[in-house]
Amino acid sequence: MITEKRLLRAEPNFRLLAKLWRINWIYVLLICLLGGVGYGALYSAGGGSAKPFAGPQSIRFALGVVMMVALAMVSPKLLVKLAWPFYFFSLALLVAVLRMGHVGKGAERWLILGGVQLQPSELAKIALALALATWFHRASYKRMGNPLFLIPPAIMTLVPVALVLKEPNLGTAVIIACVGAAIFLGAGMRLWQVALLAAPVPFLGEFAYSHLHDYQKARITTFLHPESDPLGAGYNIIQSKIALGSGGMWGQGYLHGTQGQLNFLPEKQTDFIFTMIAEEWGLVGGLCVMGLLLLTILGGMLMALRCRHQFGRLLALGISMNFFLYCAVNLSMVMGAIPVGGVPLPLISYGGSAMLTVMFGFGLLLSVYVHRDMRFGEVERAGV
Template sequence: MSGTARFERRLLTRDRGDGLLEKLWRIPWLFVLLLSAVAAVGYVALYSAGNGPEAYAAKHALRFGFGLVLMLSIAVVDIRVVARLAWVGYALGVGLLVLVLLHGNVGKGAQRWIDIGPLQLQPSELMKIMLALGLAAWFRRASWERVGNLFFLVPPAIMVLIPVGLILKQPNLGTGLITAMIGGAIFFAAGVRLWKFALILAAVGTAAPIAYDHLRDYQKARITTFLDPESDPLGAGYNIIQSKIALGSGGIWGKGFLQGTQGHLNFLPEKQTDFIFTMIAEEFGLVGALGTLGLLCLVVLFCYLVAFRCRHQFGRLLAVGLGTNVFLYVFVNIAMVTGSIPVGGVPLPLISHGGSAMLTTMLGFGLLLSVHVHRDAEFGPAQE
């Protein structure tokens, strides 16, 4: 029997004794409870943003309930089956990005969404998950020596550049940069040498002035506003100024549920999506804001713990990519609403209103739980 045949046979028989109940038992239910707590914070904030459940909160609860079923269903799927389908997922993600450029819906000056039945999907959100799958599949059996080969890194680099280029074409600068950073995190976790990252950073720094000249006018305005928001307080600087007023007015304990003035008097823009954290800080104060941030930090920490405890490279790299995605969601959103970085359309996971973001977030958590449940699964030997 050939080595390939023996491996395939072992792959099919390894976990034959692991039934559905055993896999459900291995799911970390405290983590599921943690996700539910974060979603509950989102429900409360969206209830306030919509002055009742009808506008946003009810949809948020239904989407989380559907996502919970999706997440638990994916969690019991053997991670080696996921690995075999990783390339299909990556190709699907790229195909959807091409489709959105050809036939996507235009909103707020960008072409980012496509209609799939009743769902309006933003493929760039899904692509971040699919990129993590594709890169984990590429590096999963690569030895340390092979990762050090520059030519071996060309195909995965192209795998990153293709979706990033398509996302920037929409245009969606924030999501494009986050997608590139997820790819960079997986490259780092796979063992790519630091000097290669230094070369890339140097090249990016050199090209930055040229790239700035090719930005859209509204993207340049965001950078200018970030540096001096008071230069246009009623125009480009309005959002961040109102966000800072709401953040500061909440004080330590907040103004109380449904009592926020900036949000309820409609001074705060996009309060149900990009600036939902500001709603929480205004009504529940510093205590509520830090509590929310603490819950999200625990979610990110669990993602990296899954990567640390996983025994196989595919699951380890996938968990790193998924954890980095959640971390960047949280970091960029909160840094944006506090004026630490330029404003961009990045939602807060499990809290902001949005079906596409909720679907892809729960899909990612389902894959993460599959890694955890099957953390001792055996793959083939490393390639020499």
């Protein structure tokens, strides 16, 4: 009988078949369901047409699925070798944004490369997760207790955070910092070290607020008192709450949402896509979408737990945390729980950089799962 392990040690073609068999296809199906939800929502945002949102997004998603499955075949050993070049490449792109980036809505966040618009801050999240997982994957518990050992990865985290803040892009900078913090904790950082790092946070928060741009301060003021400027800074969140409330239990019906179809809802294809879904499908539809997102997050965490090597566990943790923060920030934002920060809902909101970056991360996550039984000392001997 040909077992999975024997296939992994067989000829390259058989090893490829074994890897394809080991992919978590249920997880791939879950991602495709979210992509289908996104297509339906963007079709509605386009007024019942695939143009201008749903059609291009479906092409990006199809390319993303191919890329995701291809990345699942890549060995963790190769990922470790590529981690540092990829990290420094992402830093170079962030620096390039500050020097010659495309300005949109008061911020330099995009590069135009060959007619393609790229947001390097999205790549920086995955690059940081790869670099930190590489740094910590051989660290012993005793070594994690040495503060000097944590200084280089702390600098590795702070550099992209500072560059993204400079754009300025506060929401993405916070997500990058949280991804780094999650990997630190997953690697075995001591609680007293966490408390030591957390102690100056209130003072840093006050310092950061004093250096925010006027529009960023206006977002915080609007969050606290949205009714103070209902036709200006408070317009977005007020319209979002109206749309959420008007959906009721079962919604107004597909393509029949008043706020979305009559264009009262701002940025309905990006930041406020969930609001339009809840208006058309109601509380039940919104909870179903949130359930799919939750299953995707939990699935990533479970794949991290099943991995035998530390590199895979930390990388899967970082990618899952990134996806969780995307969802948490966007959903909290459209419900008025936090200030509006311009963070899209992954796999559902319209956008190229965020879509392809999330799919790239899922490809790495599936690679971890495919090679979950391999220890780094065993990878070369198994020929994987």
